[in-house]
Amino acid sequence: xxxxxxxxxxxxxxxxxxxxxxxxxxxxxxxxxxxxxxxxxxxxxxxxxxxxxxxxxxxxxxxxxxxxxxxxxxxxxxxxxxxxxxxxxxxxxxxxxxxxxxxxxxxxxxxx
Amino acid sequence: xxxxxxxxxxxxxxxxxxxxxxxxxxxxxxxxxxxxxxxxxxxxxxxxxxxxxxxxxxxxxxxxxxxxxxxxxxxxxxxxxxxxxxxxxxxxxxxxxxxxxxxxxxxxxxxxxx
Numbered sequence: 001x002x003x004x005x006x007x008x009x010x011x012x013x014x015x016x017x018x019x020x021x022x023x024x025x026x027x028x029x030x031x032x033x034x035x036x037x038x039x040x041x042x043x044x045x046x047x048x049x050x051x052x053x054x055x056x057x058x059x060x061x062x063x064x065x066x067x068x069x070x071x072x073x074x075x076x077x078x079x080x081x082x083x084x085x086x087x088x089x090x091x092x093x094x095x096x097x098x099x100x101x102x103x104x105x106x107x108x109x110x111x112x
Numbered sequence: 113x114x115x116x117x118x119x120x121x122x123x124x125x126x127x128x129x130x131x132x133x134x135x136x137x138x139x140x141x142x143x144x145x146x147x148x149x150x151x152x153x154x155x156x157x158x159x160x161x162x163x164x165x166x167x168x169x170x171x172x173x174x175x176x177x178x179x180x181x182x183x184x185x186x187x188x189x190x191x192x193x194x195x196x197x198x199x200x201x202x203x204x205x206x207x208x209x210x211x212x213x214x215x216x217x218x219x220x221x222x223x224x225x226x
Contacts, residue, residue, distance in 0.1 A: 006154075009145070010136075023143070025168050032171060034214075036215075040169075042219055042220070043116070043202050043217030043220055044155070044202070044215075044217045045205070045217065046214040046215065046216075049212070049214075051212075076155070089135060089155060092201050093212065094210075098160065098162065098168070098209050099157055099160065099171075100157070100215075102154045102155040102156070103154055104152055104153060104154040105154050109196045
């Protein structure tokens with residue numbers, strides 16, 4: 001059973017507009033969430049994270065929102081740039097766990 | 113600093129062959145892990161280590177062995193390669209548990225098993 005779901009395999013937006021990437025989870029024990037970004041032929045790189053005690057975390061153009069009651073989080077990129085084109089993975093962890101659970105990823109394409 | 117290095121970058125094996133994927137880090141991180149990435153499957157944890165001499169299984173450990181004799185190295189061994197092990201393999205490290213800490217990933221090894 002998939003505990004972290006990224007239901008949109010791909011997303012295409014215009015440069016300068018907002019990109020919204022969504023992630024849903026099923027395990028109510030998850031208390032920390034991370035987003036990783038991956039370019040082709042490279043390893044993933046950490047982007048931003050959020051603890052369950054918060055509902056928002058911002059870092060420059062990137063903001064992650066957490067809705068615990070809906071078990072949903074989203075990554076907003078404003079404004080989107082062509083260099084943001086990559087695969088974005090949502091990941092979650094539970095209290096006391098040593099492991100991360102990753103979603104399947106969403107491929108973002110930002111068109112000039 | 114090199115960060116996290118993986119060798120080889122590419123490898124083709126025949127079914128039944130064995131090989132070792134190398135991972136080395138110079139960040140003095142205690143936590144190291146191996147993931148595989150398959151199309152439409154995301155990243156799945158194979159094995160991980162919380163320090164030298166300590167390893168544990170992840171989500172998909174079957175067919176793989178690991179050992180951690182030093183802080184720097186965490187090799188992944190395929191005992192008898194199968195086509196189902198065709199994948200891209202990533203090694204990752206973090207200062208502490210990756211559950212609330214940034215992981216640093218290597219560039220990956222693309223493995224094809226014929």
